Amino acid sequence: MSYRDDLTRMARLEVVLEGEDVPALRDLMTSSGVVGFTMVSGVSGLGHGGFRSGSTLFNEHDSQSLVLAVAPEERIETLVVGVRELLRERPGVMFVSDVYVSRPDHFR
Amino acid sequence: MSYRDDLTRMARLEVVLEGEDVPALRDLMTSSGVVGFTMVSGVSGLGHGGFRSGSTLFNEHDSQSLVLAVAPEERIETLVVGVRELLRERPGVMFVSDVYVSRPDHFR
Amino acid sequence: MSYRDDLTRMARLEVVLEGEDVPALRDLMTSSGVVGFTMVSGVSGLGHGGFRSGSTLFNEHDSQSLVLAVAPEERIETLVVGVRELLRERPGVMFVSDVYVSRPDHFR
Numbered sequence: 147m148s149y150r151d152d153l154t155r156m157a158r159l160e161v162v163l164e165g166e167d168v169p170a171l172r173d174l175m176t177s178s179g180v181v182g183f184t185m186v187s188g189v190s191g192l193g194h195g196g197f198r199s200g201s202t203l204f205n206e207h208d209s210q211s212l213v214l215a216v217a218p219e220e221r222i223e224t225l226v227v228g229v230r231e232l233l234r235e236r237p238g239v240m241f242v243s244d245v246y247v248s249r250p251d252h253f254r
Numbered sequence: 255m256s257y258r259d260d261l262t263r264m265a266r267l268e269v270v271l272e273g274e275d276v277p278a279l280r281d282l283m284t285s286s287g288v289v290g291f292t293m294v295s296g297v298s299g300l301g302h303g304g305f306r307s308g309s310t311l312f313n314e315h316d317s318q319s320l321v322l323a324v325a326p327e328e329r330i331e332t333l334v335v336g337v338r339e340l341l342r343e344r345p346g347v348m349f350v351s352d353v354y355v356s357r358p359d360h361f362r
Numbered sequence: 363m364s365y366r367d368d369l370t371r372m373a374r375l376e377v378v379l380e381g382e383d384v385p386a387l388r389d390l391m392t393s394s395g396v397v398g399f400t401m402v403s404g405v406s407g408l409g410h411g412g413f414r415s416g417s418t419l420f421n422e423h424d425s426q427s428l429v430l431a432v433a434p435e436e437r438i439e440t441l442v443v444g445v446r447e448l449l450r451e452r453p454g455v456m457f458v459s460d461v462y463v464s465r466p467d468h469f470r
Contacts, residue, residue, distance in 0.1 A: 149439040153458060162292045182455065184378045184407035184428060191292035193360070212292060216457055223257040230356050239290065239360060241324055241353040242261060245457040248446050252409070252455060270400045299400035301468070320400060331365040338464050347398065347468060349432055349461040350369060 153246035156253055157222035161213045161229055162191060163238035168211050174228035175215060182253060183215040193237055210238075216245055216253050261354035264361055265330035269321045269337055270299060271346030276319050282336035283323060290361060291323040301345055318346075324353055324361050369462035372469055373438035377429045377445055378407060379454030384427050390444035395437045398469060402428040409453055426454075432461055432469050 159180075161171060165187065175183060190208040215225070222242065229240050247253055267288075269279060273295065283291060298316040323333070330350065337348050355361055375396075377387060381403065391399060406424040431441070438458065445456050463469055 149442060150458075156457075158457070158459070182407070182409050184405055184426070184455075186294055186402055186405050186428070187424070189292055189294050191290070193290050208295075210292070212294070216455070226257060226356060233357075239292075239324070239355075239357075241264075241266070241355045242258075243266070243351065243353045243459065245459045247455075247457045248442060249449075249455075294402055297400055297402050299398070301398050316403075318400070320402070334365060334464060341465075347400075347432070347463075347465075349372075349374070349463045350366075351374070351459065351461045 150246065153248055154250040156216050156245055156247055156250065157219045158243050158245040159215045159217075159222050159225060159229070159240060160243075161238060161240040162189065162210055163213070163233070164236065165209050165211050167232065167236050167238065168213065170232055171213060171229065174225055174232065178217075178225040178228060179221045180215050180217040180225050182217070183213055185214070186212040193239065216247065218250075218254060258354065261356055262358040264324050264353055264355055264358065265327045266351050266353040267323045267325075267330050267333060267337070267348060268351075269346060269348040270297065270318055271321070271341065272344065273317050273319050275340065275344050275346065276321065278340055279321055279337065282333055282340065286325075286333040286336060287329045288323050288325045288333050290325070291321055293322070294320040301347065324355065326358075326362060366462065369464055370466040372432050372461055372463055372466070373435045374459050374461040375431045375433075375438050375441060375445070375456060376459075377454060377456040378405065378426055379429070379449070380452065381425050381427050383448065383452050383454065384429065386448055387429055387445065390441055390448065391431060394433075394441040394444060396431050396433045396441050398433070399429055399431040401430070409455065432463065434466075434470060
């Protein structure tokens, strides 16, 4: 797998949250230095684990957004701290995974 | 990467299938104890590998759905067995990957 | 995690690019032997890293597509070389990750 040697390992954060919370997420990304993202709007779902926040059930509307950001590990780390705080008050889930990119300068 | 130590490893299952098969997938998730998911409807694609099932080619309509579920490994294992059986008769693909979450209780 | 032993490791390539560049990506997939894919159209985003190509900023329209392909590592390797070349001239990003499939024949 020699071509993998030419790829740089980064972290990928995916956040599923209510559309109205996207601007708050964007602010967190900006302050974490995570400048790029891809967003799929109009996704539906049930909160993983039936997550509730106050009286709000994270449920099967198509009002949610899936936001995907790829960045160096340390920036994702900063972002994760902020998103965890955001989602303490709001319905949503996030998960981190490993990803490899060919042009790391585009993710910094 | 110390923040990773605070994250819990779980499994992520992605299933791409015909929209009409989503209810059957939902039943499998329920019986596997996988209560949370995110769904992107209206995706298109060609069956990976040109997969055919009977006379049905899994093809480039936008009638397919991408369903993403994150759960503890043992629940994904149970779900994978069911989905494999479901997709024996129906067009679709699934894949498993590793993912790390910050609030594992939300995925159980 | 014994069920993982029954799964085959493959590579997953995700490409976010302008909708008008999807046919060029499709051609690259065909010539790489990557016959299956899933596409989410109408995604929005900012180029990871604020990537620019000429005067075109890869920006927050919903004119972008997220294309996901799962295939054996060596085919993804060939495809990555082509996509890197394609994205030299055009806005977009790509990333590779590991994925495990239960029916590897469907991805070849």
